[in-house]
Amino acid sequence: MEELAIQTDRLSKTYDGSNYALRDLSIDVRQGEVFGFLGPNGAGKTTTVKLLNGLLKPNGGSCSVMGLSSTLRSPEVHRICGTMTESSKMYGQMTGMENLIFFAETSDIAMPKAKERAEELLKRMDLWDARDKRLGAYSTGMAQRLSLARTLVGNPRILFLDEPTSGLDPESAKSVNSLIDSLARDEGVTVFLCTHQLRYAQDLCERYAIIEKGKLLVSGSIESIAKGARIFIKAAVRVPDRDQLEGFERDSGGWWKTDLLREEDMPRLLKKLVTDGHDIYEAKILKPTLEDVYFQYVRSGNGEVLQ
Numbered sequence: 001m002e003e004l005a006i007q008t009d010r011l012s013k014t015y016d017g018s019n020y021a022l023r024d025l026s027i028d029v030r031q032g033e034v035f036g037f038l039g040p041n042g043a044g045k046t047t048t049v050k051l052l053n054g055l056l057k058p059n060g061g062s063c064s065v066m067g068l069s070s071t072l073r074s075p076e077v078h079r080i081c082g083t084m085t086e087s088s089k090m091y092g093q094m095t096g097m098e099n100l101i102f103f104a105e106t107s108d109i110a111m112p113k114a115k116e117r118a119e120e121l122l123k124r125m126d127l128w129d130a131r132d133k134r135l136g137a138y139s140t141g142m143a144q145r146l147s148l149a150r151t152l153v154g155n156p157r158i159l160f161l162d163e164p165t166s167g168l169d170p171e172s173a174k175s176v177n178s179l180i181d182s183l184a185r186d187e188g189v190t191v192f193l194c195t196h197q198l199r200y201a202q203d204l205c206e207r208y209a210i211i212e213k214g215k216l217l218v219s220g221s222i223e224s225i226a227k228g229a230r231i232f233i234k235a236a237v238r239v240p241d242r243d244q245l246e247g248f249e250r251d252s253g254g255w256w257k258t259d260l261l262r263e264e265d266m267p268r269l270l271k272k273l274v275t276d277g278h279d280i281y282e283a284k285i286l287k288p289t290l291e292d293v294y295f296q297y298v299r300s301g302n303g304e305v306l307q
């Protein structure tokens with residue numbers, strides 16, 4: 001069986017000895033997947049990333065990356081993990097190129113390899129034309145892409161991205177997201193993505209964990225999470241103007257909607273409508289979105305689990 005990229009087993013952390021920032025977290029992340037780690041502010045996402053990187057010691061439970069215990073704080077754990085947090089700092093008075101070479105060298109990559117790696121990443125991150133500009137003169141989006149490049153200098157197997165697109169305009173966020181996507185797809189890098197930007201997460205991630213107040217609420221694919229929360233796919237049809245359509249509810253856009261247990265039930269449903277004498281202008285299947293399922297579990301930070 002293939003080794004898991006990340007594993008936590010009843011992982012717990014308290015900073016003050018009484019309140020738990022993280023309590024009994026057990027999750028598995030497979031190699032090469034983009035895993036969405038979701039939760040409101042203060043949920044324990046950054047704490048989890050720090051524990052997995054070996055920067056914090058757990059008060060209970062254990063965690064590992066590529067089968068190696070994170071708590072060993074070994075150089076090997078360090079090599080496996082590339083981490084970009086909101087507080088990742090680089091040098092504003094140095095150019096993009098100088099910054100990357102500097103961080104390559106601190107990852108034990110010597111010249112001329114360090115320069116090669118810096119050049120390759122600057123091109124990849126679409127920063128080649130800005131390579132000799134001071135970081136201080138970069139836009140927020142450019143600085144974020146350089147930060148992502150820095151994370152990649154040591155060729156990590158696992159990329160930890162803690163809110164990588166927070167504070168970015170939609171255009172820049174989109175470009176960072178497509179970089180993340182291609183890293184996972186083309187290079188088999190495992191991505192652990194902490195975010196509360198659900199729309200982006202849905203485009204990128206294969207599986208998720210949702211945490212709140214240090215506790216895991218649910219984990220799995222969007223389909224399995226939706227099923228657990230009893231959120232179904234829906235059929236939507238547009239028919240000639242009418243006041244009622246039996247078994248359907250009308251939404252504000254004029255579509256009539258009903259729950260479907262399975263996609264395979266759609267043809268039968270449509271056939272029945274036609275047999276019953278209804279004209280159908282349009283029909284579509286609506287799958288639950290990440291927002292739908294997220295807000296079923298997390299109610300704007302007040303810790304209630306709806307189920």
Ligand SMILES: Nc1ncnc2c1ncn2[C@@H]1O[C@H](COP(=O)(O)OP(=O)(O)O)[C@@H](O)[C@H]1O
Nearest residue numbers: 015016021039040041042043044045046047048
């Ligand atoms: N260094 C710290 N000292 C004390 N409490 C902390 C520290 N870092 C985080 N916390 C607390 O731990 C909880 C989880 O925080 P954090 O992991 O940063 O959440 P998230 O990244 O999901 O916003 C919060 O209640 C936060 O206040």
Ligand SMILES: [Mg+2]
Nearest residue numbers: 045046047162
């Ligand atoms: Mg955080």
